Amino acid sequence: ETGVTQTPRHLVMGMTNKKSLKCEQHLGHNAMYWYKQSAKKPLELMFVYNFKEQTENNSVPSRFSPECPNSSHLFLHLHTLQPEDSALYLCASSQAPPQFLYGYTFGSGTRLTVV
Amino acid sequence: KNEVEQSPQNLTAQEGEFITINCSYSVGISALHWLQQHPGGGIVSLFMLSSGKKKHGRLIATINIQEKHSSLHITASHPRDSAVYICAVGRYGGSQGNLIFGKGTKLSVKP
Numbered sequence: 001e002t003g004v005t006q007t008p009r010h011l012v013m014g015m016t017n018k019k020s021l022k023c024e025q026h027l028g029h030n031a032m033y034w035y036k037q038s039a040k041k042p043l044e045l046m047f048v049y050n051f052k053e054q055t056e057n058n059s060v061p062s063r064f065s066p067e068c069p070n071s072s073h074l075f076l077h078l079h080t081l082q083p084e085d086s087a088l089y090l091c092a093s094s095q096a097p098p099q100f101l102y103g104y105t106f107g108s109g110t111r112l113t114v115v
Numbered sequence: 116k117n118e119v120e121q122s123p124q125n126l127t128a129q130e131g132e133f134i135t136i137n138c139s140y141s142v143g144i145s146a147l148h149w150l151q152q153h154p155g156g157g158i159v160s161l162f163m164l165s166s167g168k169k170k171h172g173r174l175i176a177t178i179n180i181q182e183k184h185s186s187l188h189i190t191a192s193h194p195r196d197s198a199v200y201i202c203a204v205g206r207y208g209g210s211q212g213n214l215i216f217g218k219g220t221k222l223s224v225k226p
Contacts, residue, residue, distance in 0.1 A: 002159060033212045042216035056210055088156045097211050103148060108157035
């Protein structure tokens with residue numbers, strides 16, 4: 001365990017479903033991130049939250065909706081997804097900005113399959 | 116051409132061998148990260164560095180800013196080192212979290 005916990009680990013959903021991914025950290029970090037890792041592709045940043053405020057939206061489609069109620073919790077709400085959205089979704093946290101000693105701490109990811 | 120290139124893409128080694136994974140980048144950076152991703156998907160941050168060399172146990176990371184190149188070395192490799200190793204850079208002046216990731220090097224260490 002890295003200190004960043006993601007649930008669920010695996011999720012299969014239909015294109016008309018609504019689901020949410022959850023990320024939780026109790027490391028005292030004040031920045032949280034969502035990354036997407038598609039098959040055979042490098043990781044790509046989706047969203048950044050600093051002190052609960054969204055500071056980056058990396059041109060992500062509106063069918064992905066993030067929510068950060070406090071510095072310890074981050075959600076990614078999913079609705080009307082497409083099969084090409086199937087990927088590993090990784091949450092990370094850090095100090096804001098990341099410190100050289102600690103860098104980023106990643107969770108184990110949620111493996112999402114859209115059918 | 117990707118802004119972050121890793122080599123090799125795949126690497127198979129025998130237990131005990133010394134391993135080197137290379138990363139070259141083409142942008143000005145504020146920091147470079149080495150990450151380890153296990154088959155389950157979780158990622159562990161190994162190093163974050165902007166100059167010189169860092170060592171943690173059997174792992175050593177070096178960076179040459181002038182040559183825009185970094186290496187990750189594993190001494191006395193072990194089957195538990197089998198994973199994908201990812202190089203990522205934070206672009207100089209770039210936004211927080213907006214790392215440029217390499218495609219990873221898949222390492223398999225045989226007993």
